[in-house]
Every structure is written in C-alpha cells, then in structure tokens.
Amino acid sequence: MAANEDIPSDKAASVPEPTLRRLPLYHRVLKDMLAGGAERVSCTDIGLELHLDPTQIRKDLEFTGVAGRPRIGYQLAPLIEGIEQFLGWNNVNEAFLVGAGNLGAALMGYKRFAEYGMNIVAAFDTDPLKVGKSIGGKQILPLAKLPDLAKRMHILVGIITVPDAVAQEVADLMTAGGIMAIWNFAPVQLRVPEQVIVHNENLYCSLASLSQKLGIALKATGRTR
Amino acid sequence: MAANEDIPSDKAASVPEPTLRRLPLYHRVLKDMLAGGAERVSCTDIGLELHLDPTQIRKDLEFTGVAGRPRIGYQLAPLIEGIEQFLGWNNVNEAFLVGAGNLGAALMGYKRFAEYGMNIVAAFDTDPLKVGKSIGGKQILPLAKLPDLAKRMHILVGIITVPDAVAQEVADLMTAGGIMAIWNFAPVQLRVPEQVIVHNENLYCSLASLSQKLGIALKATGRTR
C-alpha cells in the first residue's frame, strides 16, 4: 500500500470514460478549426462550439499531455496530434466484421474509421448469396473461416452486426480466434472470457433515453401524443 | 425554497441517464425469463445475468414504481409492464428518417423499434434513384417535402443518417417541420433551437473508447500491435 506512483500505463488505464468519449469531439472541432486556417485555440473556444465547460475541457486535454500556454491557448497542430497519439489512432487495429447486412455494410462504408485507428479488413457471413462478394472493397468470407484467419492474421478486434439469435455463436468464434475486443451491435448480453473487452452499442437503450426525454418535454409543455 | 415536493413529472424528469439506459437491459432479461416460464425474479437474478450490482438494480427499478416483496422478489409480468409504462413504450412516437443509405436502411429494418416506442413512418432522401422506392414497407420521399409533412402529421421525432456535410441542413428542415427530438447519427454538432432534444450517436466516440481500452490491455499483457 506504499506508493501510488504515476506509472504511465496506470494513468492511461484510469482515463474516465466520459473523457474518452469527449476527446474525439474535441478532435473534430480542432480539425475544423485548423481547416479554417486557425493556429491556436483556447478551451473557451472549444467550449463554445460544443456547449461544454472550459474547465472540463482543460482537464480532459491534460490527459493527452499536451501543454497549453496561459493567455495564448494551445497550438492546434500539436494538440490534434496529441489527441490522436493518446487515443492510439496511429496504431491502426485491424478488425473483422461479422454480419454483412445493412448495418454491416454501413460500417464497412465508414471510410474514416481508418483515421480513427480501426480498419475493417474483411467481413464474414453465412449467407451463400453474400459470401464471395465484396462491399466497399472488402471481401465477404464464409463465417466458418473466421477463427483460423483471425489467428493467422493476428486480428484483435471483432464487430458483430448479426441478428440477435446468432450473436453469442459469433462471439464464441471470435474468442476462439483470439479476438480481444468486440464491438457488439446486437442487443444481447454476450458471455465471453473475462479478458475480452466487449463494447455494447445497444440502440434500444439510446432510443429509450431519447423517447423518455421527449415524453417528459411534452408533458412539461402540456402536449400529448 | 419551501418545499421539495415529489411532483411526479419532476421526479420523472430527474431520472439519471445511466438508469434510463439500464432499464431496457432489464426489460430484455425479464422478457427472456418470462419466455423461459419464470414468474418471479429477484434483483440478484438480474444482476447475475447482466453483471450488475443488485442494489443498483433495485434502485433503478424503484423509479418505475413497481413494488417487490421481501424474500419473494418481483412478479415478472407487472415489472415488465411497469418498465414499458415508465419508458413510454405504450405511447408510440412516429418518426421520420432522413438518409436512406445503408445505415438508414438498417434502422428502417429494425422491426422491434415499434415495441420500444418508436415507429419510423417514412424516409426521405434527395437521391432521385431512391425517391419513390420503399424499404421495409416504408416509402422514400423527396427531402423537400419533409417540413410540410412533419407539420401535417405531427411528427415529433427525426432520425438523421445522412453524410456529415448535409446533417445541419437536414436538422434545419426538421426543426422547421416542428420536430422536437432528433436522433443524430452524423458525427456533427448540430445547432438547433434550445427546446429541441438532440441525441448524438457518434460511433467514432464509441470506437475511440474501445480501441483505447484495447491499447491499454495489450500494453498490460506486453503485446504490441
């Protein structure tokens, strides 16, 4: 219990989730400003753009290790670079996507994922009509080949965009293939070995929050549905 | 400063966002249990399923107003009903979706949105090749018609699945049509009148969080990319 050292990796591990989710927002704003010809930026400027508190932004930016200068603000270019570095966007992760339906195709078409540190290198499906074709320049392969290929290519990220009923099965194939992080779009609680990171993108949960707020707002203004 | 009354609408307005996002998870688990023939459930059971703390679940469920009984737990059917009631899933909101690309098509295909209180009634696009067709039984109409139609049909929810560059323009059309809540999938900060609720579904932000965690995990286990 002696020390509470600032081992860098420990520090990185302790980044608050909200900070992690705000950094990409700053990144985008900063890029826009740079494109607009600016060279420097203050937290006040960013805050105005995103409706966020400048102090919070300053605290978030501190995690990147990029320093600003009092009265001057931050140099745009190094700050952008610092965020990219911190979020690991320079080390691109290769990913396999399973489920070449509409959602899968949409993700395969997100050209800018590569800029954000992820590159979908292939897709998998069980539908014989889809296998063999390609979307956005990425081949669709038979699902059965996933574990072997993942191992051979050292793929560490898997994206699940299949119907609920088969999501667990797909997750099993992924972990069998050595995949360490799963981005799961199926509204299902996946059971995976504990070292595997799962990120659930459950649209029903987002929707619930949105419609509950709308309900409250309508009630407040006296409207009814 | 006299009282701090428990006006129901005030209470509803103060539901913590995390609670709002967990309730749909409970709902799904409870539905599964009901389908499996169970009649009652304890918070311990739910917690085991979702890897969540039973006390937290109990606190969340309290918001719905459904009471459990010590030693017995909650009756499944009334609890499910209570969550649906609380989240407003009985009052289905009609929604317009703009951007009939892959992502838009995927959302139009989510058959179960209706169960979760939202029904996409039509889509809009500017692409003449898409206008006039339909996806999932929903017509694709020319974007220019949105404001009028939204007003006439009293549509209150808009979903934006267009490319970044035109998202603001679409948001403007939506607010012009009286839309009160926007579910925005474009990674863009929308400027809207302050009474309009915006929910950003920024996949880049989710991705950032996932890949940063993966980076940490790899560093911890000594692996490199």
Next chain:
DNA sequence: TAGATTGTTAATCGATTAACAATC
C-alpha cells in the same frame, strides 16, 4: 422459525464545477 430479499438511509467514490495562483 430462519433466512433471503426488499426498501431506504448513510457512506463512498468519481466526475464536474468553482476558485485561484502562475504566467504569458
């Protein structure tokens, strides 16, 4: 009865916000 579970109050934890000295 004994013990599991609810409902609720108190303690902890972590993130946001405020305050302010340092400084360019």
Next chain:
DNA sequence: TAGATTGTTAATCGATTAACAATC
C-alpha cells in the same frame, strides 16, 4: 501593464455501493 488563459487544488454534485431494519 492589464487581462485572458492555463494548470491545479478544493468544493460540489451525483451516482454507486454498503449497511441494515422491515418483512415475507
């Protein structure tokens, strides 16, 4: 110089977790 902005510490706020009496 004066004043804006950073960096950092302290205060506040809100959510999670722990504790425990009530009760079935």
